[in-house]
Amino acid sequence: MTIAEIVKERGCGRENLIQILHDIQDATPDNSLHEDDLDELASLMNIPVADVVSTASFYTLFSLTPRGRHIIRLCESPPCYIMGEENILAAIREELGVGVGETTEDGTFTLETTSCLGACGVAPVMMIDDVVYGNLTEEKVTAILRGLAAQQEVA
Amino acid sequence: MVPVDADTVVAGAREIKNALSAEIGRSGMADEIQVIETGSFGPINAGVIVAVQPDGVVYGNVTAEAVPEIVEEHLLKGRPLTNLILEGETPVPVPESADARHTQFQGRIVLDNCGRIDPERVEEYIANDGYFALGKALTEMTADGVIEEVKSAGLRGRGGAGFPTGLKWSFCAPEQADQKYVICNADEGEPGTFKDRLIMEGDPHKVIEGMALCGYAIGATKGFVYIRGEYKLSIERIEKAIVAARVYGFLGTDIFGSGFDFDIEIKLGAGAYVCGEETALIESMEGKRGQPRLKPPFPAQSGYLGKPTNVNNVETLANVPAIIRNGGAWFKNFGPSGTPGTKVYTILGHINRPGLIEVPACVTLREIITEYGGGMKSGDFKMAQLGGTAGDILGAEMLDVPLDYDNMQKAGHVLGSGAILIMNETVSVADFLHACMKFFLHESCGKCNPCRNGLNYLVEVSDRLKQNGAYEGDVELMAEVATTLKGAAFCPLGQSPAQPILSATRYFKAELEEAIDPESVRPKFEHTSVELAELTE
Numbered sequence: 001m002t003i004a005e006i007v008k009e010r011g012c013g014r015e016n017l018i019q020i021l022h023d024i025q026d027a028t029p030d031n032s033l034h035e036d037d038l039d040e041l042a043s044l045m046n047i048p049v050a051d052v053v054s055t056a057s058f059y060t061l062f063s064l065t066p067r068g069r070h071i072i073r074l075c076e077s078p079p080c081y082i083m084g085e086e087n088i089l090a091a092i093r094e095e096l097g098v099g100v101g102e103t104t105e106d107g108t109f110t111l112e113t114t115s116c117l118g119a120c121g122v123a124p125v126m127m128i129d130d131v132v133y134g135n136l137t138e139e140k141v142t143a144i145l146r147g148l149a150a151q152q153e154v155a
Numbered sequence: 156m157v158p159v160d161a162d163t164v165v166a167g168a169r170e171i172k173n174a175l176s177a178e179i180g181r182s183g184m185a186d187e188i189q190v191i192e193t194g195s196f197g198p199i200n201a202g203v204i205v206a207v208q209p210d211g212v213v214y215g216n217v218t219a220e221a222v223p224e225i226v227e228e229h230l231l232k233g234r235p236l237t238n239l240i241l242e243g244e245t246p247v248p249v250p251e252s253a254d255a256r257h258t259q260f261q262g263r264i265v266l267d268n269c270g271r272i273d274p275e276r277v278e279e280y281i282a283n284d285g286y287f288a289l290g291k292a293l294t295e296m297t298a299d300g301v302i303e304e305v306k307s308a309g310l311r312g313r314g315g316a317g318f319p320t321g322l323k324w325s326f327c328a329p330e331q332a333d334q335k336y337v338i339c340n341a342d343e344g345e346p347g348t349f350k351d352r353l354i355m356e357g358d359p360h361k362v363i364e365g366m367a368l369c370g371y372a373i374g375a376t377k378g379f380v381y382i383r384g385e386y387k388l389s390i391e392r393i394e395k396a397i398v399a400a401r402v403y404g405f406l407g408t409d410i411f412g413s414g415f416d417f418d419i420e421i422k423l424g425a426g427a428y429v430c431g432e433e434t435a436l437i438e439s440m441e442g443k444r445g446q447p448r449l450k451p452p453f454p455a456q457s458g459y460l461g462k463p464t465n466v467n468n469v470e471t472l473a474n475v476p477a478i479i480r481n482g483g484a485w486f487k488n489f490g491p492s493g494t495p496g497t498k499v500y501t502i503l504g505h506i507n508r509p510g511l512i513e514v515p516a517c518v519t520l521r522e523i524i525t526e527y528g529g530g531m532k533s534g535d536f537k538m539a540q541l542g543g544t545a546g547d548i549l550g551a552e553m554l555d556v557p558l559d560y561d562n563m564q565k566a567g568h569v570l571g572s573g574a575i576l577i578m579n580e581t582v583s584v585a586d587f588l589h590a591c592m593k594f595f596l597h598e599s600c601g602k603c604n605p606c607r608n609g610l611n612y613l614v615e616v617s618d619r620l621k622q623n624g625a626y627e628g629d630v631e632l633m634a635e636v637a638t639t640l641k642g643a644a645f646c647p648l649g650q651s652p653a654q655p656i657l658s659a660t661r662y663f664k665a666e667l668e669e670a671i672d673p674e675s676v677r678p679k680f681e682h683t684s685v686e687l688a689e690l691t692e
Contacts, residue, residue: 013442014441014442014443015440015441015442015460016442017442017443018422018423018424018425018439018442019422019423021425022384022423022425054444055442055443055444058427058444058445058600059424059425059426059427059445060425060426060427061384061385061425061426062425062426073385076590076593076594077346077347077544077590077594078346078347078540078544078576078587078590078591078594079346079347079503079504079574079576081587081590082504082505082576082578082582082587082590083504114385114426115344115346115426115428115594115597115598116344116345116346116347116348116428116544117385118343118344118348118349118352118383118385118386119185119186119349120346120347120348120349120501120503120509120574120576121186121349121501121503121509121510121511122185122186122509123503123509127385130387131180132180132183132185133180134180134185134186
């Protein structure tokens, strides 16, 4: 769907902006919001560009820089922290060779940390795209990442 | 429970166990259902065995193909697969204490259907008195009558603040406007809290019924559920529930032939803790940055799009149908007088059985740990954080104080959103505080100066304490900054870092002071002459 179509479907009232930003980001292959798209959106909705960008940049689910195909969101809130989140983060960084906020060279993964995902019963927890993984251990997280990377190669 | 022993391993018990876990994970029940590896409990030569507790069902010769069926039919829908059952076998009973305790209370109001019915089938909700309260309210009660009933029940907001719900409704009801709104706050972001998610996933219609009742009471015809974007399954379940409720005429026009119209729409959050604050939530719904508004005007006068709006937490609304069905007096039978009803807690940390419990609001921390949490998993109890990251850190002194609003207030604490994080002696207080402050710094919306700058400072000081390189007076400094934030920050987000800090300095001052390094000297801040010249220009 083009941006104009999305705006038409959701309505051009300001109250639909966040839903529209979700839609645009979901439709963008690199999981982010592009500057020219936001420009177009701003003029379609008749909202100043600065206002659109400021709104988009406020929320952690939106990114203004390109991201990988899979987004890893590791929870770093206190419940996960006390269950060993730091070790998991170290394991992911070592496996992928990227830091927080960075994307692997092949564009497969982006590593992010996030606030509570609400799955604290199985802490430490991460979410990759729409799937939550709990009770993480260093071995488990490495296996999950390798599994996803292998799927990627097949596809 | 999958018995894994020499016999069953050959039959592929490990693979089946993993397949079960994966399948359960895919259905989003990983929090409710645990796949446990056990030893053999008797039957041999029956292939891979799977016991489902507390149902008391034992399956034999389970194959990989049967796994999805077990999860879908039995675990999700509660219909055991008769063809796979091993006749005459009873599994080892689940440990007595917790269940004895549960049956003793038998008093679930909010979670009574969770885990018992198929949340995606409205018929199962109806069969359990679902939408009965809405019918009763619309055909037998006036709008004021509904508010009075909720008031008389003494229901208090379950989002954390504990404001009386009936009173809140009565502020919005008399407002004259062409449109009023009901908003269900499902932007659950308090670390350690996931009760709202489990309510929405387990019994979404209850939330919808609660919203419709609120709409009738305050004269609103439009409702919104503001769900955080990360809660994929909640979004899906609520969406399906809305559609089903429309089909049955519980939402839409002229509900129950009463002339009352009400419909609900979902609004997605995009990842901002501060949007749990009701005015920030409204800003976010209007498509803006989620920054809190100055009150007054309160949402009851001017909320979403400037119209009178009532915002309630998921758990609060989920209490309403039972109150209307059974009356406020019935509700008061649960819990102590100051906090009628039950409280849903999520318990986690270093305990044997993390999970979701619903108890009268008068149990003590010790009871929660030993009777519901199955005891400490390792080590000894050191501290607990009550009510999420914005909550107080309690030491062992508080183990026997009943957890209700009044008792907590007397002890100078808040009850918070319902998360109870139990920690053993391996967790350092300074380390933990640092993690809490990092969270607040990340989530600070930047609107007001005390929060924006103060949190940077708190992260810095707690980091020094964590690294054992603190300066003399750092503990007092941290408490002072926290107190300033409590008094000066614009909204509860900025005020609440004071909770963990001030309670930690109260119970664990000695430990925090151990981190002071007598060698390190606080650097003096001196302007160079150039800077001074610039400043005076």
